Amino acid sequence: MCGICLVAVLANANGAHIVKKGETLYSIATANKVSVQRLMSENGITKPTSLQIGRRLTIPGTSSKKKTASISLKTSTVTRSSSSVTKSKTVIIDPGHGGRDKGAVWGGVRESDLNLKTAFKLEYYLKRAGYKVVMTRRSDRYVSLMSRAAIANRYRNAVFVSIHYNATRETWVHGGETFHGGSSTSRYLASSLQRNLVSHCKVRNRGARYAGFTVLHNTKCPAALVECGFISNAKERARCNTSSFQDAAARSILAGIERWDRAY
Known part of the structure; x- marks a missing residue:
């Protein structure tokens, strides 16, 4: 500001x-x-x-007080706190699929691999920003949906983000979308993640909306599932399969979490 x-x-x-x-x-x-x-x-x-x-x-608590501000009009930016400050919330990163569950597979690209690569980049950025991070998987192994939710439910003051890449038989479809389980905090989280995904990754905005996914409905903390792009679309698959796109997706998720964290 x-x-x-x-x-x-x-x-x-x-x-x-x-x-x-x-x-x-x-x-x-x-x-x-x-x-x-x-x-x-x-x-x-x-x-x-x-x-x-x-x-x-x-403004709460100011009706009987007069506020004054001695701030130079030359100031154009406000310095943010150091990223080394430890945040109170724990972020549960859920790289979707894994092991025998490869997720979508198109053009030799496996969704489960992209999910994990993006998750590792997100883990790095979250830790650098001061967040505590827990991963539901750290290798190409199968983890059941209920087990993923159970991992998240071990932690208090947490937020759960599941990372995915999309696919459909209609190969012309492209863009990013984000899902939530219905609670107000999860809706705002999904909206924040979606807004930043579109901004950082320059993908078509397919919106943030409700879905009945197991990992969203069985986690006690605010939760969202991000579909970063369609690997069934040849052009988007080529982008999604690059380290630079995965990095942009990770940064967008960090920005979305930070925006949500400031609000809640």
């Missing part, structure tokens, strides 16, 4: 804030030193993505 925008957010002597273009619940909450959940509760907001420009928000 720029210095000018930050001044505008803080200069609310009456404890109210009018939502401006480009602002999010997270940016408003951070600038006013309150949690996103408290800000949502105070204003009766149930969906973090439902914020509208021009809406008047009540």
Whole structure:
């Protein structure tokens, strides 16, 4: 957020804030030193993505106080905390399929291999960002769906992300999509992952939506399943099979998790 925008957010002597273009619940909450959940509760907001420009928000705990901000208008960026800071949440990475379950296989490319390669890259970026990481598999071995969910359920304050690559007989289909199990936190997680997948990987946006997958419905923590691209589409398969695309997918998932983490 720029210095000018930050001044505008803080200069609310009456404890109210009018939502401006480009602002999010997270940016408003951070600038006013309150949690996103408290800000949502105070204003009766149930969906973090439902914020509208021009809406008047009540800032919790500021109605009787006057806030002042002495911030230079020359400041164009806000320095983020060091990535070495340990995060409170544990990320469960689930590389889909494995072992006798190869997943989709097209043009000699096995989905299970792509899932694991992407998962290892994601593990690296998550650890560098300060997250604790658990992998449901670290080699080409079979792990049942219920076992994957059980691994996730061992951890408190966790988030579960299952990594996949898609396929269909209709080989013209391409793009990325993300699924959730229905809870509000999982919906927002899937939405955040999908938005960043499209942005980082430049794939067609097939949306974030509900699905009845076992790994999503049997995990107690917020969970989402990411389909990074279609290996049944020759052009997209060629991209998905490159280290650079897998790296971009891993970075997109990290960005999605961080966005979700800031909101919750």
